[in-house]
Amino acid sequence: MEKKPEWAYSDKVKDHFENPRNVLNDEGAYNADGRGIVGNIKCGDEMIVAIKVDKAKGIITDCRWKTYGCASAIASTSMLSEMAKGKTLEEAYKITAKDIVDELGGLPGHKIHCSVLGHDGLRAAIDDYYRRNGINRTP
Numbered sequence: 001m002e003k004k005p006e007w008a009y010s011d012k013v014k015d016h017f018e019n020p021r022n023v024l025n026d027e028g029a030y031n032a033d034g035r036g037i038v039g040n041i042k043c044g045d046e047m048i049v050a051i052k053v054d055k056a057k058g059i060i061t062d063c064r065w066k067t068y069g070c071a072s073a074i075a076s077t078s079m080l081s082e083m084a085k086g087k088t089l090e091e092a093y094k095i096t097a098k099d100i101v102d103e104l105g106g107l108p109g110h111k112i113h114c115s116v117l118g119h120d121g122l123r124a125a126i127d128d129y130y131r132r133n134g135i136n137r138t139p
């Protein structure tokens, strides 16, 4: 059997790159409950993640994002945005970069850091939600 090249992307990565879910198109009109902006020092790319929260239940009802990052960052954050919706804030906080990569069916080794961008952005958005609502996060 032919060995997959190291740079090969899974069908799920290609799908989420070509059809990204939950893109934040009009940030001004979105009226987020929490918003995080993070950057990746390795490549200089940037990510915005914005969430809406059912405050009574502490559940993320919507997760949007926008990035200047690469295909791997786009696919990873698209997948993450699907994974985060319907989860409690703490469940979403605990989604790891590895969880995202596993859900995508893998990423080339040198692209793993791209999945961290959305992950960090979501955590920053949740932290922002807690800050806005005067909640001290107790992990």
Ligand code: FES
Binding pocket: 040, 043, 044, 045, 069, 070, 071, 072, 073, 113, 114, 117
């Ligand atoms: S190279 Fe910057 S996010 Fe992928």
